Amino acid sequence: xxxxxxxxxxxxxxxxxxxxxxxxxxxxxxxxxxxxxxxxxxxxxxxxxxxxxxxxxxxxxxxxxxxxxxxxxxxxxxxxxxxxxxxxxxxxxxxxxxxxxxxxxxxxxxxxxxxxxxxxxxxxxxxxxxxxxxxxxxxxxxxxxxxxxxxxxxxxxxxxxxxxxxxxxxxxxxxxxxxxxxxxxxxxxxxxxxxxxxxxxxxxxxxxxxxxxxxxxxxxxxxxxxxxxxxxxxxxxxxxxxxxxxxxxxxxxxxxxxxxxxxxxxxx
Amino acid sequence: xxxxxxxxxxxxxxxxxxxxxxxxxxxxxxxxxxxxxxxxxxxxxxxxxxxxxxxxxxxxxxxxxxxxxxxxxxxxxxxxxxxxxxxxxxxxxxxxxxxxxxxxxxxxxxxxxxxxxxxxxxxxxxxxxxxxxxxxxxxxxxxxxxxxxxxxxxxxxxxxxxxxxxxxxxxxxxxxxxxxxxxxxxxxxxxxxxxxxxxxxxxxxxxxxxxxxxxxxxxxxxxxxxxxxxxxxxxxxxxxxxxxxxxxxxxxxxxxxxxxxxxxxxxxxxxxxxxxxxxxxxxxxxxxxxxxxxxxxxxxxxxxxxxxxxxxxxxxxxxxxxxxxxxxxxxxxxxxxxxxxxxxxxxxxxxxxxxxxxxxxxxxxxxxxxxxxxxxxxxxxxxxxxxxxxxxxxxxxxxxxxxxxxxxxxxxxxxxxxxxxxxxxxxxxxxxxxxxxxxxxxxxxxxxxxxxxxxxxxxxxxxxxxxxxxxxxxxxxxxxxxxxxxxxxxxxxxxxxxxxxxxxxxxxxxxxxxxxxxxxxxxxxxxxxxxxxxxxxxxxxxxxxxxxxxxxxxxxxxxxxxxxxxxxxxxxxxxxxxxxxxxxxxxxxxxx
Numbered sequence: 001x002x003x004x005x006x007x008x009x010x011x012x013x014x015x016x017x018x019x020x021x022x023x024x025x026x027x028x029x030x031x032x033x034x035x036x037x038x039x040x041x042x043x044x045x046x047x048x049x050x051x052x053x054x055x056x057x058x059x060x061x062x063x064x065x066x067x068x069x070x071x072x073x074x075x076x077x078x079x080x081x082x083x084x085x086x087x088x089x090x091x092x093x094x095x096x097x098x099x100x101x102x103x104x105x106x107x108x109x110x111x112x113x114x115x116x117x118x119x120x121x122x123x124x125x126x127x128x129x130x131x132x133x134x135x136x137x138x139x140x141x142x143x144x145x146x147x148x149x150x151x152x153x154x155x156x157x158x159x160x161x162x163x164x165x166x167x168x169x170x171x172x173x174x175x176x177x178x179x180x181x182x183x184x185x186x187x188x189x190x191x192x193x194x195x196x197x198x199x200x201x202x203x204x205x206x207x208x209x210x211x212x213x214x215x216x217x218x219x220x221x222x223x224x225x226x227x228x229x230x231x232x233x234x235x236x237x238x239x240x241x242x243x244x245x246x247x248x249x250x251x252x253x254x255x256x257x258x259x260x261x262x263x264x265x266x267x268x
Numbered sequence: 269x270x271x272x273x274x275x276x277x278x279x280x281x282x283x284x285x286x287x288x289x290x291x292x293x294x295x296x297x298x299x300x301x302x303x304x305x306x307x308x309x310x311x312x313x314x315x316x317x318x319x320x321x322x323x324x325x326x327x328x329x330x331x332x333x334x335x336x337x338x339x340x341x342x343x344x345x346x347x348x349x350x351x352x353x354x355x356x357x358x359x360x361x362x363x364x365x366x367x368x369x370x371x372x373x374x375x376x377x378x379x380x381x382x383x384x385x386x387x388x389x390x391x392x393x394x395x396x397x398x399x400x401x402x403x404x405x406x407x408x409x410x411x412x413x414x415x416x417x418x419x420x421x422x423x424x425x426x427x428x429x430x431x432x433x434x435x436x437x438x439x440x441x442x443x444x445x446x447x448x449x450x451x452x453x454x455x456x457x458x459x460x461x462x463x464x465x466x467x468x469x470x471x472x473x474x475x476x477x478x479x480x481x482x483x484x485x486x487x488x489x490x491x492x493x494x495x496x497x498x499x500x501x502x503x504x505x506x507x508x509x510x511x512x513x514x515x516x517x518x519x520x521x522x523x524x525x526x527x528x529x530x531x532x533x534x535x536x537x538x539x540x541x542x543x544x545x546x547x548x549x550x551x552x553x554x555x556x557x558x559x560x561x562x563x564x565x566x567x568x569x570x571x572x573x574x575x576x577x578x579x580x581x582x583x584x585x586x587x588x589x590x591x592x593x594x595x596x597x598x599x600x601x602x603x604x605x606x607x608x609x610x611x612x613x614x615x616x617x618x619x620x621x622x623x624x625x626x627x628x629x630x631x632x633x634x635x636x637x638x639x640x641x642x643x644x645x646x647x648x649x650x651x652x653x654x655x656x657x658x659x660x661x662x663x664x665x666x667x668x669x670x671x672x673x674x675x676x677x678x679x680x681x682x683x684x685x686x687x688x689x690x691x692x693x694x695x696x697x698x699x700x701x702x703x704x705x706x707x708x709x710x711x712x713x714x715x716x717x718x719x720x721x722x723x724x725x726x727x728x729x730x731x732x733x734x735x736x737x738x739x740x741x742x743x744x745x746x747x748x749x750x751x752x753x754x755x756x757x758x759x760x761x762x763x764x765x766x767x768x769x770x771x772x773x774x775x776x777x778x779x780x781x782x783x784x785x786x787x788x789x790x791x792x793x794x795x796x797x798x799x800x801x802x803x804x805x806x807x808x809x810x811x812x813x814x815x816x817x818x819x820x821x822x823x824x825x826x827x828x829x830x831x832x833x834x835x836x837x838x839x840x841x842x843x844x845x846x847x848x849x850x851x852x853x854x855x856x857x858x859x860x
Contacts, residue, residue: 081584112614203750214528
């Protein structure tokens with residue numbers, strides 16, 4: 001029985017660890033400026049916690065076998081513990097855990113403590129059951145007013161977010177169902193939700209933030225790879241949660257300018 | 269009165285003994301007073317246990333339907349028919365709620381705690397037997413209310429066990445958010461009341477009802493765990509109760525505690541100015557300690573089993589007590605780690621993150637001490653010990669992913685993905701369940717006077733142990749690859765399609781694991797009637813429950829009051845006639 005335990009626990013440990021080491025399933029390709037740092041810290045945490053995981057499981061399996069009760073076994077040691085060992089172990093774990101935490105705090109700070117750089121592409125994101133809408137302020141750099149009583153989700157576009165077309169600032173606002181941003185330029189997001197909580201999740205950008213009704217949450221990220229990246233909702237928002245998806249297109253600055261100009265032209 | 273002085277010993281003056289006397293009550297004779305509205309903590313313990321057993325099968329059945337739907341979304345099931353995406357959300361909501369409240373909170377504390385806390389400290393009953401009965405019946409009512417949500421118009425709610433408003437606060441937000449959601453909130457509020465009464469009872473009993481010689485530091489670690497769990501319950505359930513009442517008011521009385529101005533389904537809702545984040549703070553102020561409410565009793569039990577079956581004193585008894593106390597204390601300072609992505613101030617994330625990493629330290633101490641106890645022992649690999657070893661393994665595996673989620677930076681890609689589902693199922697779900705299984709195999713002889721079948725128990729262990737790893741380890745991989753939680757299908761997003769084979773594997777693993785639970789349920793009921801007769805102390809353990817008859821008489825010690833001379837883990841004491849010294853043994857002087 002002891003030997004079976006050893007074999008099973010070790011097998012579980014090594015098979016689990018294998019898939020982590022082989023990266024059979026891993027974080028999706030990183031496509032934002034922050035991704036490399038996050039992924040690096042992810043790998044560091046993996047290494048450290050992986051060693052603890054394997055060490056603990058291997059000892060557990062080994063002890064279950066080595067100290068199993070059998071006729072030839074020596075009597076159990078009568079001991080109540082070892083304070084020195086407890087202290088060493090506690091201090092080491094504390095240093096390890098807190099240290100890991102401090103290592104990653106600068107990434108968090110740069111993601112969330114500072115505001116977006118001046119000149120960032122502004123996009124307002126609105127989540128509603130079960131759709132994301134994106135709004136650009138247009139040449140005037142100002143978002144027009146929205147009013148809840150003007151909301152008509154079935155009409156889509158501007159009406160879906162309740163844009164007040166009588167507001168002069170709203171004249172050049174562009175509302176789309178696909179998010180398009182230029183590469184290598186910071187994007188400032190203003191996240192809103194109309195009905196329930198949603199969460200704006202772009203796995204490749206290592207970006208996630210809840211959109212909460214009643215709040216306008218300012219966030220930023222910098223896409224560094226041109227391409228199409230899937231956007232999902234990561235907060236349970238109702239029966240269509242699983243199909244609340246969108247698309248982020250990261251394009252060159254020229255293409256972005258052209259795209260935005262075309263949308264403006266359509267509006268006029 | 270039952271519970272006499274036993275041979276005229278002159279220890280009547282002690283405070284513990286006075287309490288012991290005052291609360292003794294005569295054994296009831298009629299069926300209703302004996303088995304239904306019983307005041308006997310042992311019967312109430314069994315009632316809690318069988319309530320949890322019913323709940324666990326309901327919860328497991330719901331998870332089975334979920335796994336089927338994920339892989340075969342269009343399958344037509346006999347009787348139940350189709351599972352729609354919204355039904356899937358209902359299933360996950362009810363699965364989570366039933367498992368967390370009616371299984372993980374109910375069985376280890378209400379069940380085993382009720383049955384064995386008084387016996388292990390030498391008391392005749394809990395401090396407040398009537399309150400105890402009331403706690404159970406309120407909990408029972410809560411369970412009925414929860415189940416009835418399935419049968420009202422619109423069905424059960426779909427807002428998840430965390431019930432975030434506005435989704436949970438507005439009827440129009442989705443199917444099941446009408447009467448079903450009201451019943452859900454009412455059930456949770458009732459459950460909180462039951463849990464509060466029970467917590468008071470556990471705390472008072474532990475502090476006031478210990479027999480002579482049973483100092484706090486001589487209590488088995490199970491008692492410490494139940495005691496600390498009760499303190500957590502007292503502080504946490506009151507908050508959830510209040511939050512539940514506020515949510516009910518938002519839903520039915522037009523208040524706006526949690527709901528700001530929103531437009532749902534094209535309709536402007538009649539709310540203004542509320543804060544959805546307020547609910548999250550209140551919920552997780554309860555919700556995080558709740559995790560420890562579920563796992564602490566299993567930790568206490570694991571310590572007990574590892575020591576008994578390794579035939580060695582527990583490694584670092586005091587360190588174990590202090591570790592549990594610090595887990596209890598820190599458990600109230602970490603709730604914000606559920607909210608890193610919520611829109612809460614990012615500065616507070618720093619504090620919550622450091623606290624969360626800190627709570628990993630006492631957890632690591634405990635693991636170290638379990639391994640330390642096994643080291644140099646003479647381990648009897650009977651079924652309770654197998655589950656204790658399984659518990660340690662699962663606790664490590666589930667714990668190791670904690671430091672990922674505790675760091676806000678890494679929580680960005682991982683929050684609300686299957687990684688989280690894998691993490692908490694391993695540690696608070698299955699590890700706690702392994703505690704419940706271990707406790708069942710260990711205490712069954714005392715509760716029912718017979719042994720459970722060892723071969724069936726082993727089959728049950730191996731299939732469940734390997735099966736749960738096959739279910740929950742792959743969820744970590746899926747989560748890393750970005751699979752969000754609570755998705756009823758993986759067909760809408762291109763990048764999720766490649767994860768379907770992994771999910772199919774999980775579903776088949778779930779089939780096997782769920783099927784293997786019948787080894788347990790059959791063993792449980794079969795052994796009650798046909799199991800081998802158990803002696804009073806079949807595991808050769810030292811604590812007080814093994815000094816009394818099997819099953820224990822109404823007043824636990826048959827008119828005799830035990831007196832305690834030793835700590836609970838005196839195994840393999842050099843010079844002792846046997847390899848264990850009972851806590852009540854006055855003759856042998858332990859070397860410690």
